[in-house]
Amino acid sequence: MSTAMPFDAGTTLLSDATAAVKAAGDTLRARYTPYARGVSLDEVVAEIHANDHAVLAVLREPLLRARPGSRWAEDELAGGALPPGEWWVVDPAEGNINHVHGTQDWAVTATLVRDNQPVLTVVHLPLTGDTYTAVAGGGARLDDRPLKVSAKTDLGAALTGTGQARPGEDERTFRQIGDSVTAMLVNGLVVRVSVPATMQLIHVAAGRMDAFWQFSDVRSGLVAGALLVSEAGGTVTDLAGEPWTTASRDFLAAAPGIHTSALEVLSPIA
Structure with a gap:
């Protein structure tokens, strides 16, 4: 952001x-x-x-x-x-x-x-x-x-999460979700897959989780968490690493110390 x-x-x-x-x-x-x-x-x-x-x-x-x-x-x-x-x-x-x-x-x-x-x-x-x-x-x-985001710097120690943004997403999005969960399970510690986005993003903002990503542009599920995380010292971008706005196609909010590592795992899937 x-x-x-x-x-x-x-x-x-x-x-x-x-x-x-x-x-x-x-x-x-x-x-x-x-x-x-x-x-x-x-x-x-x-x-x-x-x-x-x-x-x-x-x-x-x-x-x-x-x-x-x-x-x-x-x-x-x-x-x-x-x-x-x-x-x-x-x-x-x-x-x-x-x-x-x-x-x-x-x-x-x-x-x-x-x-x-x-x-x-x-x-x-x-x-x-x-x-x-x-x-x-x-x-x-x-x-x-x-609120202050996590101080972690090792993705291998990170609790991360993602989830489905809305019913009826296309098959490509569902496959991206599945592939990204697999990739983060390999590279991270634990992955939560749940809804809604905001309930995971408040944990990122509070330092209880370390990153959240989503293949979605649904505004209402992202804007609140994006501001909370950024104001708590986190990094909020799209999955290409560009600053996130409501016009972005996808989303990543993470503790600064693991943001780059998370991007390296997720950007090839986006």
Whole structure:
């Protein structure tokens, strides 16, 4: 991710966005059950859409009001560059598939993107109450504690991860995922393969994991983690080693000490 000028969030934008995301998290938590909901594909999809609609009903207007002139990126599964200006890129239920299956890896995320660079983000985990925030040039935090990425320099000692960005990816992408997991299992220590991306990227930002990559341009799963990792001292690029933006086709966020080694393993597969 390129190093942009520090973002002036003013005195209230981060607090307003945090309050909105936490309120949305209360809605999503109220819908949670510790058992799977839906048996057929149609039933599972209906549960996912119901979660999205319920959360957006309490999240959209407060965020737009908090940043006058900002716009809303409607499709949470969309990728690619946005038009110039400021956009809210939101996932009302990041890890929605986990939520409807009764597992616990899910969150509410909201990221303000300016000219295709994330500049402010809030990630709230309703089940634990943890809230991760970052502002460009202002660092990354878990609640009141600053975040710092791993100090590892040996890929052979690294805990890394990847995952599927969305249902219905093409076969080439699935093969890239499989090949990359094999390559990283050979060169790294342990590989996690799970969804959603944000739940792995908060671990990279906090130094609990050492790298995360994805063959995807889905904005909503990457913008929050990209800002958190970069503001925690990590390196965020595409798999060619170029600075990552929302226009990039793929993604790597890593501790600086293993980023080059991870690129050497993954770039031939991209």
